[in-house]
Amino acid sequence: MSKIVLTVDDSASVRQMVGYTLRNAGYEVREACDGRDALSKFDASVRLVITDLNMPNMDGLALVKSIRAGSSNKAVPIVVLTTESHEGKKQEGRSAGATGWIIKPFRPEQLLAVVKKVLG
Amino acid sequence: MSENPRNTYREEASELLSNLEESLLELEAAPGDPEIVGSVFRCMHTIKGSGAMFGFDRIASFTHDVETVFDRVRSGTLPVTRDLITLTLEARDHIRNLLDAEFGGPPVDGARGESLLFRYRALSASAATPGAQPSEAPSEPAASVGPRRWRIVFRPDAQAFLNGARPTLLLDELRALGACGVTAHLDALPNLEELDPELSYLGWTILLDADCGRDAIHDVFIFVEGACQLSIEPEEVDPPAEAPPSRRQPAPAAETLPDSPVAANLEAPDNRPRAESAVASIRVGADKLDSLVNGVGELVTAQARLTRIANASGDPELEFVAEEMERLIDRLRADAMGLRMLPIGATFSRFRRLVRDLSRELGKEVDLATDGEETELDKNVIEQLNDPLVHIIRNSVDHGIERPAARLENGKSSRGVIRLSAMHSGAHVLIRIADDGAGLDRDAILRKAVERSLVAPDVEMPDAEVYKLIFRPGFSTAPAVTEVSGRGVGLDVVARGVASLRGSVDVRSRRGEGTVFTLKLPLTLAIIDGLLVCVGQQYFVIPVADVLECVELTQNDIRAMHGRNAVVVRGEMVSYVPLRTLFGIGGAPPPISQVILAETDRGKFGFLVDRVIGDHQTVIKSLGPVYRGVESVSGATILGDGSVALILDPGKVVQEALLCA
Numbered sequence: 001m002s003k004i005v006l007t008v009d010d011s012a013s014v015r016q017m018v019g020y021t022l023r024n025a026g027y028e029v030r031e032a033c034d035g036r037d038a039l040s041k042f043d044a045s046v047r048l049v050i051t052d053l054n055m056p057n058m059d060g061l062a063l064v065k066s067i068r069a070g071s072s073n074k075a076v077p078i079v080v081l082t083t084e085s086h087e088g089k090k091q092e093g094r095s096a097g098a099t100g101w102i103i104k105p106f107r108p109e110q111l112l113a114v115v116k117k118v119l120g
Numbered sequence: 121m122s123e124n125p126r127n128t129y130r131e132e133a134s135e136l137l138s139n140l141e142e143s144l145l146e147l148e149a150a151p152g153d154p155e156i157v158g159s160v161f162r163c164m165h166t167i168k169g170s171g172a173m174f175g176f177d178r179i180a181s182f183t184h185d186v187e188t189v190f191d192r193v194r195s196g197t198l199p200v201t202r203d204l205i206t207l208t209l210e211a212r213d214h215i216r217n218l219l220d221a222e223f224g225g226p227p228v229d230g231a232r233g234e235s236l237l238f239r240y241r242a243l244s245a246s247a248a249t250p251g252a253q254p255s256e257a258p259s260e261p262a263a264s265v266g267p268r269r270w271r272i273v274f275r276p277d278a279q280a281f282l283n284g285a286r287p288t289l290l291l292d293e294l295r296a297l298g299a300c301g302v303t304a305h306l307d308a309l310p311n312l313e314e315l316d317p318e319l320s321y322l323g324w325t326i327l328l329d330a331d332c333g334r335d336a337i338h339d340v341f342i343f344v345e346g347a348c349q350l351s352i353e354p355e356e357v358d359p360p361a362e363a364p365p366s367r368r369q370p371a372p373a374a375e376t377l378p379d380s381p382v383a384a385n386l387e388a389p390d391n392r393p394r395a396e397s398a399v400a401s402i403r404v405g406a407d408k409l410d411s412l413v414n415g416v417g418e419l420v421t422a423q424a425r426l427t428r429i430a431n432a433s434g435d436p437e438l439e440f441v442a443e444e445m446e447r448l449i450d451r452l453r454a455d456a457m458g459l460r461m462l463p464i465g466a467t468f469s470r471f472r473r474l475v476r477d478l479s480r481e482l483g484k485e486v487d488l489a490t491d492g493e494e495t496e497l498d499k500n501v502i503e504q505l506n507d508p509l510v511h512i513i514r515n516s517v518d519h520g521i522e523r524p525a526a527r528l529e530n531g532k533s534s535r536g537v538i539r540l541s542a543m544h545s546g547a548h549v550l551i552r553i554a555d556d557g558a559g560l561d562r563d564a565i566l567r568k569a570v571e572r573s574l575v576a577p578d579v580e581m582p583d584a585e586v587y588k589l590i591f592r593p594g595f596s597t598a599p600a601v602t603e604v605s606g607r608g609v610g611l612d613v614v615a616r617g618v619a620s621l622r623g624s625v626d627v628r629s630r631r632g633e634g635t636v637f638t639l640k641l642p643l644t645l646a647i648i649d650g651l652l653v654c655v656g657q658q659y660f661v662i663p664v665a666d667v668l669e670c671v672e673l674t675q676n677d678i679r680a681m682h683g684r685n686a687v688v689v690r691g692e693m694v695s696y697v698p699l700r701t702l703f704g705i706g707g708a709p710p711p712i713s714q715v716i717l718a719e720t721d722r723g724k725f726g727f728l729v730d731r732v733i734g735d736h737q738t739v740i741k742s743l744g745p746v747y748r749g750v751e752s753v754s755g756a757t758i759l760g761d762g763s764v765a766l767i768l769d770p771g772k773v774v775q776e777a778l779l780c781a
Contacts, residue, residue: 011166013129017173020125054162068282075318077284083169083184091346099284100343105172105180118343120289 002028003119008038008051008063009081014104018050021108022115035063042067048119049078050102050111053093061096068097077118081106129174133219136163140212144205151200160208161190167215179218182233186211189240203243211236269355270330270337275305275323276348282318285344291324293340298330327355406499409460416449416456417647417739423449424737424760453647453737461643462502464542464551465493470506471513475538478517485534486521488513491541497549501621501641505551508617508625512553512637513538515611520557520635530632532556544643548623548665551639560629562586568595587627591615622754624721624771640721650738650757652765653716653729656705659765661738661757662727666718666770670732673713687715687726696726697777699768702752720771727773738767752776 005027007018012033019029030046032038035058038051049067053060060080068074077099082090093101102114140163147156164187172180186208192198214228214236221228272294276287294300305323309315328337337352338345423445430442468490479486497505521527521536528534539554562583569575569589589595593612614637618625623641642648642663650661671689673696681687686695696715699705715726740755747753752772757765 010162011132011170013125013132013170013174014166016125016128017170054158054165056159056162075281075284077286081169083165083187094283094347097283104169107173117289117293118284118286120286120292 002026003047004028004030004045005048005050005115006030006032006038006042006046008032008035008049008055008060010034010052010055014052014081017108018111021111025112025115027115034058035060035066038063039066042073044073046073046076048115049076050081050115051078052081061092064093064096064098079114079118126174129170129176130219130223132170133167133179133215136167137212137216137219139163140167141209144209144212147200148202148205154194157190157194157200161187161194164190176219176222178228178230178233179215179222182211182218182237183215185237186240189243198243201243207236207239207243211240268329268331270326270328270334271351271353271355272326272328272337273323273351274326274341274348275308275350276320276344278319278321280320280344280347283347285347287320287322287324287344290340290344291326294326294328294337297332297336297340298328300329301327323349404459409499413456413460413647416453419449420453420647420737420739421758421760425762426760428760450737457498457643457647460499461496462499463494463496464502464505464549465490467502467506467509468493468540468542471509471540474510474513475517478514479521479536482518483523484517484521484536485524486517486536486538489537489539491539492543495542495544495549497542497641498643501549501643504617504621505639505641508614508639509540509551509553511611511614513540516553516555516557516635516637520555520559522558526558545640549641549643551641552636553639554634554636556634559631559633559635560587560590560627561631565589583629584627587629590627591625619751622769626721648738648740648767650736650767651716652733652736652738652759653714653727653731654733655699655703655730656707658703658705659733659759659763660699660729661736661765661767662716662718662770663738663767664735666720668717668719668724671715671717671726673715673728675711685728689717694724694726696728697773698728699773700728700730702773702777702780718770720774722771722774722778725770725774727768727770736765738765740767 005022007015007022007029008031009015009018010033015031015033019031022029030041032041034055035051037057038049039058042049049063051060051063058066064078064080067076067078078097080093080098080101081104082093082101083104090101099118100114102111140160143156143159143163147153147160150156164183168180168183168187171177171183189198190208193200193204198204214232217225217228218233220226274287274290276285280287291300291302303325305325306321308321308323310321315321330336334352334354341348341350344350423442427442427446430438433439472488472490475486475488516538521538522530522532524534527536537556539552541552541554543550543552565586566575566581566589569586569592570577572595574589574592574595575581591611591614595612614625618639618641621641623639626638626640627635628638629635649664651664651667653660653662669689671687673687677687685698686693688694694715694717700707700709709728710730714729714732716729716732717724717726736757736759738757741757742755743750743753752769752775753766754769754772755767757767759765
């Protein structure tokens, strides 16, 4: 059974790109347009969450915190998409409980490398 | 959603730009509203991020610079002013134009963007130069330092699992970099009652042999850096002193807690990298193989003796063992002989150069075509085959292939072709050297033979016999002595060489069309499958490969043929050679004899013997120089009871019988 990846981004083009890349690599992809939408689509079957940080309604950091504070599947790997390469943002993401990050812009192969890195 | 992501981006960016415009106008009305600043920031952020991903680099880099300014607005270090709003609206229009330009709109002057950014910089003297910030992750220098050893000590924080980290994946990643020896540190592991399964207690020391730099290793730990104890140190490697890193050690049982977190040096020298490049073949000295084959030969002889004794004893248990031994040794023999088998291709390719050089020297154009390079022959046969082949090929280039002009005159292509091919044929290998040259000149050969008193003048000879004359010592028809051949040393070497391999050589030729030399060689020189027969007290072995069938010969049959040495087999009359007569063996033949029918190069012939004993694994012993002149016997073998059997060469036996007749 293919692993389910939840991709969260308010940009349809990013979701499309992430979804296309991951589906081609054999993953099953669920898409959500912001943190709130993501939480409603998150369950124990999700093996990896890839989320943008800047989103309306509920941003990426809040999403990470909610998942980590939840009761089910709280140790799921979460990768945040960020344009900031400087240390502060990474640290913020990590203290919120993010597993790793991808710096935008990224190429499909970089995305796959990170997914493989945290998902094995 | 549109099929093409670029189009999706365009739609999305257009929408975001409208949002951006709206937000900017709202912001002007309510400066400092963080909600609206966030919205502005997010719009630009997405335009930039997605733009870069789909290759809209100009949009991405310009938006990035504007976004950087707005980051300062967001953090409160840059106030929202009317000028800023105006400028940003202009910037928004510029992005719109850039976007349209990507989809066929009018081209945009790059200076426009520069001037906008200049005005941003002017807006706040304190503003850090936008665009100076790297928008991409710094690329680590590709440090290629050659293979070296790294000592990596890694202990993730207790919370690592809760953050979704999987330390085992990191260890796997290290293994992908190079050979790893990993030891786990179990010192922090609490008792089972106190163990929280959600926490991480383990640490690892990894000895990594890899030709990567420190950065590549850091990259592995990039997501856990700051959330773990990590040290990456190059390790001095003293090659002979230290064993290569071991593979992952089995996790010790919980009660064996190692006292030291860093085991001094990981032992267990299990060469993981070497195991990965698994050995597909090994080189063995040829003398060892020869010795093995000799040993197997002796074994075959000893086994024959065992079988004889077992059969004589009538003890079924002993017979059973003897049979099993025979089967096993037979397989061992096949395997041992197989070890010495080499494809002939390597020898063939050597001749390419020979043909090239020779033809250039002689002003001829000759190609060498090869076929059947994969055909396997005993190494010793291949070695001894080299000289005969060299002579035949030289002969073909020198005498066979004509000069280009002569070839064109005869309606041939100016380039001659020599075809070298090998194929299996029963227990033999046939090697054919065919040229498309002038062919042998029967009259010239005969003239020369008469001149040298090799044959009597006016003798009637079939073509095949005439052609065989060229293998006689000192025979050459070349009008001029060339550098290459024609010194009278040549084809007689071939005949001798092939004979010493217990092979035969055959020439066929057609005037003007070419000549074909065919060498027929035994697969191996050491052991053959033979048919053991006896005449009186004398044993003979006939190679099974040559044997077609055995038929009985009664006194009635002999009378029916009126004393002629012939037998009728299924309506076909076949001449036979009485071995008793040929080898001068005394005694009377039994009332019913056996005729072994064999295929020879002179056609089907029979060999009259007293009795057929059966299959015999024949270890060939050469007879020594004294018997070199005896052509009909190619060797001898020692039987189980210690007696000697002669190995017959059927073709030569027939030849000798015909000469005697």
